Amino acid sequence: MDNGNQKEQISELKSQFQKGAISRREFLRMLTALGISVSAAGVFMDAAAAASDKTDDSEPKSGYTILFDPAKCTGCMACAVACAEKHMKAIAPEEARHTINLEFSRIRPMRFQFVDFVNVCQYCELIKWAEGSEQHPCEAVCPTAALHRVKAGDGEEGLTGMGYMTVDRDRCLGINDCGRCLEVCEEQFGSGISFDPIEGKAQVCTRCGGDPECVKACPEGALAFIPVQVNGRYYANSPDHAAELLYKKMFNVEREL
């Protein structure tokens, strides 16, 4: 492979990645296919992401995740209000005319004693060599394929798309008849699934299609939207366990919460 051609291909990949046309994972895979080492590819990718940040901050981003900083978070719930307001309007426009209902929020700060944990889907992925699939676990157990990823270009701008998950509400069986996504999430990973209070259909964080409202609403700068660093399952904990870890870290005391 001649060097000039490789540079061109990398530059083309970078631009596609920045536009969100390819996911982070695909970008990484293609770079390594071009003969670039994994660690070097990581550097490329961050540079590409940073460049994309510089070009336009409001441009929706693919392959990003939401992280919360427990030292900065005050548990004020501004994120949940912003999320609920946005998604309730989309799901139940009539009810949303006068109402804000936090049950529509996919990000929920939970107040444990003296610690606040912000619960939001971490986009766990199964691991191919160990578990036989690269799907999201909730996606894998959904009997109707209602939980699915929305490709870049598809979906509703500012709401879904850019490779992030959403729930097809027509296909979802709802909490009363199914609940497998919730169960596998809460049992083996975190607690990223919730159900809307009207029809009881599953809800998952769509990252607002790459431009999350919660991050913009946080008055404390406690939420960051950053390129995925590791498989989200390594961040995911059930809220009570996460709160116990936080409690131990902040107060140096073990307490069941």
Added chain:
Amino acid sequence: MNNFYGFTGKIARIDLSSGSVTTITPPEEVYRKYLGGWAMGMYFLIKEGLAEPDKQALGPDNMLQLLVGPVTGIAPNPRTAIVTKSPYGFNCITFCGGQGGANLKFAGWDGLQIVGKADKPVYLAVIDDHIEIRSAEAFWGMGTEEAEIEMRKNVLAPLEVSGSTLAESDMIKKWAKLRPPRKQGIGGKRLASAWVIGPAGENGVWFANMVTEGARAHGRYGSGAVAGSKNLKGIVVRGTRGQKFADKQKFLRLMNNIQKREGKSHFWRTYGTAGASTREANIVGGYPIRNWQWESWADPKTVKTLSGPFVDQLSFARKQACPGCALHCMYPARVTSENPLLDQTITDMPDWEAMGMVGGNIGYLEATGTDPGDPYTGTFDDMTENASKTQYTTWLSDNAGMDFIEGGALVGLLMELRQRALVEPADLDGIDPGWGDLESVKAIFEKIIYRKGIGRILGKGVYETARYLSKKKDNGAIMDYCMTGKRYAQPAHGTRSNHDRNALDYVTVVRPCEHTGGGSAAFRKTPIDYEGAVEGQNLNAAINSMIYCLFASGFWGDEGNLELLKAVTGWSDFNKKALLEVGERAYALSRLFNLRSQNIKEPREEWDSPKMFPGRWFKEPLPTGPFKGKTAFDGDIARLFDESLPKYWKQRGWSPDRGIPEKEKLEKLDIAQIAEDIAAKLRS
């Protein structure tokens, strides 16, 4: 059913004696007149006949009301109110922040009214419309922290509960082999809020309170004792209904404006009220030191121990906010100490009142053998240890569910009586409380919390304790050291410099001796601005009926108080006058309640009297600080009670001789129907 915005239109009435739950749907007129919180609570309390002196605060007749208001919920700074009859005999109107109020609103309730008495310990589980009275026997005896954690675990909305449906066949084989479904399911989320009482409430300590979120308390006047008398350990609420706004877009815009202004408030966002210690209190005279013998330390180094920056650097772990609040005034803290008793204490801050009442007031700061007028001779280690002592004492109060203002004043009283050798250890079950002595503070608190020995008396608060000891020792001088206003402890704001609180402020507030009454700046003016003072108090009572945090009122202004309220309720004709009238109603009703419920015949003798206030304010000049030599009202007690107080009453439209709201006033406020009977009795 009413179709309201801002309100839900429903109040649940729970009778613990019969186990019945009924729904009250007040007409819109009641909401317009009283809004919620304080004013509405007083309306129902009087309607219930609880102003009558024979209705016992700790009997089944009393009604414990947990109330919200139109701006409790998704709003910038929501709060809740508890309104009931206090074990002290007057009204118990007490507020608290936290997420619980929002949860109650989301569940579809503007309030809970709890009457009767359960046979056995119970707690209320409120999940939307569904209200259950559940056994709390497993939680009885627990401290507030543990009780809250355990109770919340048991209250899940249907949305969080699901039967197990996942089978191995749903999963990819390789995955199922590694991690088969364990059918453990759900339960890690915590979306319910709880208010609980601790052992102090269970044992009927008069100043026991209800606590939420570990350290937020409906702090004063004994709400926890009332709950305890009903065998009610706690209230857990989970709401999933959301909140309705008349004009949601306008509301969101105004909320955002307020939050932006709050975001620039670096006083609150740095140390919360802990910042008041060295910025104001020690300078203007308002730091309670050794039962108010001093109000500022001669050596500024002494106060450093309990100042915002010092306790922050020493122990603050993070910051915590109520919903929608950008002030985040609460700072959970972790204590590290060589003393195993203090080590690993986890508590909030201390906030300003704790710094004052269970800090300076009980002599934690000075080095042994010195007094507050001396140079500071302790070491740096002593300072950290002394700050930790305050934090431990705060925790002790919060975990027992007890007002540390009254508690700190009580310990301060006993310490001063020992300092002056007016009581003996034998009078206090062998405890010998010296200034700053942690062991005796702990011993006294335990006597109080569990009502053991002398604790049976101490549990009735500062005033009753002073009276008891005064009688026992046959020494009237003991009452001179009782730092209470109208039989409840003076909080950590002094009167003598007139730069913190004016004495008339404390004399006129209808929640006895409260420090958050509003209009303080007008009271401090020379001459006193009566109109401004009354308007300030009315606005304060209205805010406490809306109901949002006083710390935020400056950031709300008229835009928040009126425009935001209108966006929530849709009452386009609601104006400033209507808002102030809500506060005026609250004031009149609370005043009538206090006089009637204590069967007061001559207010000027029995209630609004110099006898009800500390002689120290007027007779002992400040010994240190920039206002050295000053006394409250320049020591002119007669001018305060015989001139200024009647002027204040007149400004209110109350009779200048007794402070009874005039009939025309009650009619003008449209409350004559429920209040004139009581007023007429008091006039005769």
